[in-house]
Amino acid sequence: MNEQNRTPDVDLDVIVVGAGFAGLYLVHSCRQAGLSVRAFETGDGVGGTWYWNRYPGARCDVQSIDYQYSWDPELEHEWEWSERYATQPEILRYLNFVADKHDLRRDVQFSTRVEGAVWDDAERLWRITTDDGVETTCRYYVMASGCLSSMKDLDIAGAERFDGETYYTGRWPHEGVDFTGKRVAVIGTGSSAIQSIPIIASQASELTVFQRTPNFSLPARNGPVDDAKRSAVESDRDAYRHSARWSSVGVPLEQATDSALAVSDEARLARYEQAWQDGTIFSLTSAYNDLLLNPASNETAAEFVRSKIRSIVQDPATAEALCPTSYPIGTKRLCLDTNYYETFNEAHVRLVDLRSTPISEITESGIDVVDGDGATSYEFDAIVFATGFDAMTGAIVAVDIAGRDGAQLRDVWADGPQTYLGLMSHGFPNLFMVTGPQSPSVMSNMAVSIEQHVDWITAAIEHLRANGLDTIEPTQLAQDGWVTHTNDFADITLFPQANSWYMGANVPGKPRVVLPYLGGVDRYRGICDQVVERDHLGFELRGADRSVVNDGVVCRVQPDVMILLEMMAEMGLPSFDTMSPVEARAFSEAMSAANPPGPEVGDVVDGTLPAADGVTELAYRLYRPATPGPHPVTVYFHGGGWVIGNATSDDALCRDLCNQSDSVIVSVDYRHAPEARFPAAADDGFAATRWVAEHAEALGGRPGELAVAGWSAGANVAAVVAQRARDEGGPSLCGQVLLSPVTDCDFDRESYRENGDGYILTKALMTWFWDHYVDVEDRSDPRVSPLRAESLVGLPPAMIVTCEFDPLRDEGNAYAEALADAGVSVRHVVARGQIHTSIVAVGALLTGAPYRAEMAEALRGFFAATVTA
Numbered sequence: 001m002n003e004q005n006r007t008p009d010v011d012l013d014v015i016v017v018g019a020g021f022a023g024l025y026l027v028h029s030c031r032q033a034g035l036s037v038r039a040f041e042t043g044d045g046v047g048g049t050w051y052w053n054r055y056p057g058a059r060c061d062v063q064s065i066d067y068q069y070s071w072d073p074e075l076e077h078e079w080e081w082s083e084r085y086a087t088q089p090e091i092l093r094y095l096n097f098v099a100d101k102h103d104l105r106r107d108v109q110f111s112t113r114v115e116g117a118v119w120d121d122a123e124r125l126w127r128i129t130t131d132d133g134v135e136t137t138c139r140y141y142v143m144a145s146g147c148l149s150s151m152k153d154l155d156i157a158g159a160e161r162f163d164g165e166t167y168y169t170g171r172w173p174h175e176g177v178d179f180t181g182k183r184v185a186v187i188g189t190g191s192s193a194i195q196s197i198p199i200i201a202s203q204a205s206e207l208t209v210f211q212r213t214p215n216f217s218l219p220a221r222n223g224p225v226d227d228a229k230r231s232a233v234e235s236d237r238d239a240y241r242h243s244a245r246w247s248s249v250g251v252p253l254e255q256a257t258d259s260a261l262a263v264s265d266e267a268r269l270a271r272y273e274q275a276w277q278d279g280t281i282f283s284l285t286s287a288y289n290d291l292l293l294n295p296a297s298n299e300t301a302a303e304f305v306r307s308k309i310r311s312i313v314q315d316p317a318t319a320e321a322l323c324p325t326s327y328p329i330g331t332k333r334l335c336l337d338t339n340y341y342e343t344f345n346e347a348h349v350r351l352v353d354l355r356s357t358p359i360s361e362i363t364e365s366g367i368d369v370v371d372g373d374g375a376t377s378y379e380f381d382a383i384v385f386a387t388g389f390d391a392m393t394g395a396i397v398a399v400d401i402a403g404r405d406g407a408q409l410r411d412v413w414a415d416g417p418q419t420y421l422g423l424m425s426h427g428f429p430n431l432f433m434v435t436g437p438q439s440p441s442v443m444s445n446m447a448v449s450i451e452q453h454v455d456w457i458t459a460a461i462e463h464l465r466a467n468g469l470d471t472i473e474p475t476q477l478a479q480d481g482w483v484t485h486t487n488d489f490a491d492i493t494l495f496p497q498a499n500s501w502y503m504g505a506n507v508p509g510k511p512r513v514v515l516p517y518l519g520g521v522d523r524y525r526g527i528c529d530q531v532v533e534r535d536h537l538g539f540e541l542r543g544a545d546r547s548v549v550n551d552g553v554v555c556r557v558q559p560d561v562m563i564l565l566e567m568m569a570e571m572g573l574p575s576f577d578t579m580s581p582v583e584a585r586a587f588s589e590a591m592s593a594a595n596p597p598g599p600e601v602g603d604v605v606d607g608t609l610p611a612a613d614g615v616t617e618l619a620y621r622l623y624r625p626a627t628p629g630p631h632p633v634t635v636y637f638h639g640g641g642w643v644i645g646n647a648t649s650d651d652a653l654c655r656d657l658c659n660q661s662d663s664v665i666v667s668v669d670y671r672h673a674p675e676a677r678f679p680a681a682a683d684d685g686f687a688a689t690r691w692v693a694e695h696a697e698a699l700g701g702r703p704g705e706l707a708v709a710g711w712s713a714g715a716n717v718a719a720v721v722a723q724r725a726r727d728e729g730g731p732s733l734c735g736q737v738l739l740s741p742v743t744d745c746d747f748d749r750e751s752y753r754e755n756g757d758g759y760i761l762t763k764a765l766m767t768w769f770w771d772h773y774v775d776v777e778d779r780s781d782p783r784v785s786p787l788r789a790e791s792l793v794g795l796p797p798a799m800i801v802t803c804e805f806d807p808l809r810d811e812g813n814a815y816a817e818a819l820a821d822a823g824v825s826v827r828h829v830v831a832r833g834q835i836h837t838s839i840v841a842v843g844a845l846l847t848g849a850p851y852r853a854e855m856a857e858a859l860r861g862f863f864a865a866t867v868t869a
């Protein structure tokens with residue numbers, strides 16, 4: 001064997017950091033795969049989170065029957081949970097039971113901290129150093145170090161001066177603490193505090209809670225394991241666990257399909273009350289499908305919980321201070337409690353609101369807060385810091401991890417984690433993370449997400465070995481795509497609005513980026529499976545003498561578009577091109593009726609105008625802004641491939657454009673094919689534009705300020721009208737806004753090849769449209785292929801939006817380029833991750849909104865330029 005390509009023996013195949021839920025399963029899984037494995041664990045026992053977090057009241061917040069392993073079917077019979085939400089000691093007993101049963105401790109080295117990990121690229125192995133000074137080599141290195149295990153550094157002045165007892169919820173003394181008769185302070189009101197406060201209050205002589213940001217907490221309603229839940233699991237365990245794996249949060253859950261704003265107040269309150277009674281962390285925010293997306297919907301749930309807080313807490317000022325108002329409910333981790341709010345009704349418990357009286361310092365005897373111009377000092381015997389964690393990335397970057405060329409992971413992640421699927425990071429071959437940042441992790445039942453990651457990692461290693469390979473690493477392209485997708489998902493939700501640990505916002509100086517993947521466990525699992533099925537898409541797999549790489553990005557459409565495509569695929573709707581035009585029109589109208597209504601506008605007027613044949617009356621719908629007129633006027637042409645659609649079919653888009661552009665929008669119909677073939681639509685569009693120009697004043701418009709706009713075939717009509725107005729004596733147009741225009745009859749374009757199937761507008765459908773509208777020999781006529789006009793010089797300025805996943809993308813791009821080449825002022829936007837139909841979906845797809853805003857902005861600019869001229 002070539003010396004350079006030598007793959008020497010390593011001490012171990014796999015080294016794991018941590019012996020919690022993840023590390024223990026990894027040890028088992030690696031053994032099953034015939035891999036040598038060792039886990040290094042800082043603690044002197046198994047348990048991870050459940051080893052360290054021994055504060056009073058510590059429990060899981062996912063029901064124990066769900067929060068357990070599913071990989072050992074026997075375990076399901078051997079272990080019986082005593083409560084819905086097991087206590088920390090019971091969960092730790094469970095993990096010890098599993099460790100005993102499978103003799104896992106044999107491969108765990110306790111009381112050993114991993115301090116450094118260096119990738120040796122020549123030898124293709126990791127060199128791991130531990131705090132006992134030993135270096136151990138391994139081929140694969142797995143951080144199973146937990147998402148909430150690295151405590152946040154204390155950022156309160158004077159903390160080291162306090163003479164009394166100090167405790168940290170995340171590092172609680174194993175022997176327990178007795179607060180009987182003591183004056184105790186708790187700093188923080190996250191889950192750890194909310195669980196421990198009622199118990200500390202039951203012992204302490206005085207309890208003072210220092211709250212910076214109130215949290216939303218729901219009653220856990222702990223008790224015996226639910227009968228219904230137990231029988232659901234027992235009746236068919238495999239099916240139950242399967243449905244958990246393919247659920248959005250890792251727990252089988254009914255998914256609401258309606259909006260909180262689409263129901264009556266009574267119905268909404270009834271559903272919230274049911275969720276409040278349910279005693280789970282997921283039921284309230286999944287009560288409607290838009291609670292984490294739409295601020296107004298979210299506010300209804302937030303106010304519901306605030307009303308509960310006010311009804312429980314007797315002192316109105318304390319109740320108000322406990323009511324969160326500064327972030328949407330659910331965007332900070334919801335808490336589950338037992339008597340948390342009730343505790344504030346006890347005489348010896350008080351709340352100090354740090355928003356009005358911030359801590360100035362901790363002193364020898366207690367805590368000083370700023371109080372108006374003065375200060376108030378509180379004296380304590382003990383202070384409990386429940387101040388949280390450097391979540392998701394803290395434990396990973398706490399180890400000095402040096403990848404290829406010595407790059408330090410913490411430097412590479414300085415502006416936020418860079419991962420592919422939250423499993424690996426480019427430049428760090430064979431380094432895996434279990435429930436790493438940018439995977440669902442903390443947004444899910446961790447037990448389910450841990451198992452998925454461990455299974456994926458083990459399978460990846462087995463795949464390498466089976467193929468004579470030994471190294472796996474994501475490509476930069478795939479990783480960048482995943483980081484973008486993760487951020488895109490966050491951006492359609494309300495999560496970025498909260499200063500939460502999900503956003504890294506709880507740790508001073510930490511970059512503010514969303515840390516977990518918000519697309520859900522089921523979708524994420526599907527994506528991971530898809531990556532494997534597509535030859536480990538986005539991973540480079542290497543061996544001693546070869547490398548295999550199928551580079552690419554796994555999720556490229558915008559997340560809301562992705563959800564839409566998934567829904568449509570699930571519904572199995574027929575495509576228009578399988579119908580007759582009459583059926584297609586009826587089907588299109590039925591689908592449009594299900595769309596959200598557009599925004600209110602000042603006025604809507606329906607009317608008719610003459611078609612170019614002098615016989616037919618064409619319908620139009622006029623949208624007038626609520627602002628005082630007269631207004632500039634935009635003639636709008638609807639989409640529908642010259643075959644379907646009408647003056648009202650793009651109603652929501654027209655309303656949106658009307659409001660945002662502050663112009664009158666006249667959506668005009670045109671005769672449709674196949675009844676009226678080419679050039680009927682073009683002729684009607686031109687005739688309608690002339691008619692609107694002549695009647696501008698009567699329509700509430702300012703004469704001379706006229707633009708055209710359209711979508712798809714309507715944008716084709718608009719482009720043709722602009723050319724004819726230039727060539728046939730007006731009217732004078734100040735601009736044209738073309739959204740995904742048809743500009744040419746040539747299908748031999750990359751965008752047709754890439755996007756001709758799977759993105760709603762298909763090549764087959766475009767063929768159907770063209771065939772209905774225009775004979776093959778007429779297709780080069782600029783009245784249907786405006787790109788083929790002899791000259792584009794002198795056309796009005798244009799705004800063109802083309803969509804990345806649209807068969808029409810390249811002909812739109814070509815038109816924008818050709819206009820610019822002809823000296824026409826063009827603003828061209830390529831809408832990343834959008835499909836042909838997504839930007840018109842006002843109220844349904846959020847990610848189209850910026851493009852609609854740009855279109856409206858362009859119209860305003862056109863009109864403003866006319867006035868200035």
Ligand code: N01
Binds near residue numbers: 060192333388389506
């Ligand atoms: O930590 P947290 P946690 N001065 O970050 C406050 C999981 N968990 O340990 O919000 C004053 O939520 C801070 O205030 P603010 C669960 O996922 C699960 O409670 O930053 N206050 C906040 O109130 C949970 O979400 C369970 O303004 C300061 C608190 O300290 C996650 O772990 C149980 C401060 C920290 O709350 C973390 O929960 C426990 C300062 N300088 C935990 N610094 C289960 O039930 C911070 N705070 C399974």
